[in-house]
Amino acid sequence: MSATWYECKVKYRKTHETGEQKVTTDTYLLDAVSYTEAESRITEEMKAYTNEDFRIMNIKVANFAEVHPFENSDRWFKSKVSLIALDEESGKEKKTNIYLLVQANDVKEAFENTTKAMETTMGDYSIPSITESPILDVFPYFTGEEEQLEKFNVLDKSENPKEEEEQTEETAAV
Incomplete structure (x- = not known):
């Protein structure tokens, strides 16, 4: 069963390393079966994360096919992967794009981690782009x-x- 991932934007007062408090909007990713469950889960996660009041500004379905956390990595990257298949009738290559969320420390490591995540793929693929994601943390469902x-x-x-x-x-x- 594949997970439906929801991107949740939350606005709250955050205390920075300098001790200064500033209102910020952060993006989190979690899997849920509905918008209602996503709202409930992000509320619970944020209660554990901050004692300040917060507002859920937006919840939308994310277009990630898979999420791949990696140890000792602190940022999330969105990898566009083009799956390449040969159309039997026309003889032309057909590309289907999917998006993976991979954890890494920089773009080079994100490329390597995307390649590791795709190791079991039988078909051909290419990685046309990798961009840093605004997602701060991922909350999978257990x-x-x-x-x-x-x-x-x-x-x-x-x-x-x-x-x-x-x-x-x-x-x-x-």
């Missing part, structure tokens, strides 16, 4: 199932049967 599976050691199975047996005995003792 169901909580991941935490439940980790809690019951379903995701973290040991390769050593003896070690696994000891873990089972410890769990039974608790």
Whole structure:
């Protein structure tokens, strides 16, 4: 199931490193099933982020096919990827554009990260443009199932049967 990403612009009073407070409008991305859920989720995220009053200025559906976070990166880049297919009837190349949001520190790294994200693609593609995105942070939707599976050691199975047996005995003792 693919996610529907919503771009949310939020206006609030932000305290800068210098201690100065200034009203700013920041853009955030989150996935949701509707505008109503997007509004609810961004409200919850912003309550955790700031104690100041804030206003949601705009919510719109973002045109990202995929979002790819990368470790040790602090900015988001919008990568335009042209998927190239050969039209059997006319014999001409047909390009279909998709947009990826990739996390990186600069444009060069964004290109490399886009290439990593496209590694599993079977067809030909090109990357005609990469631009820095105004998106400050991304809030993906988690169901909580991941935490439940980790809690019951379903995701973290040991390769050593003896070690696994000891873990089972410890769990039974608790």
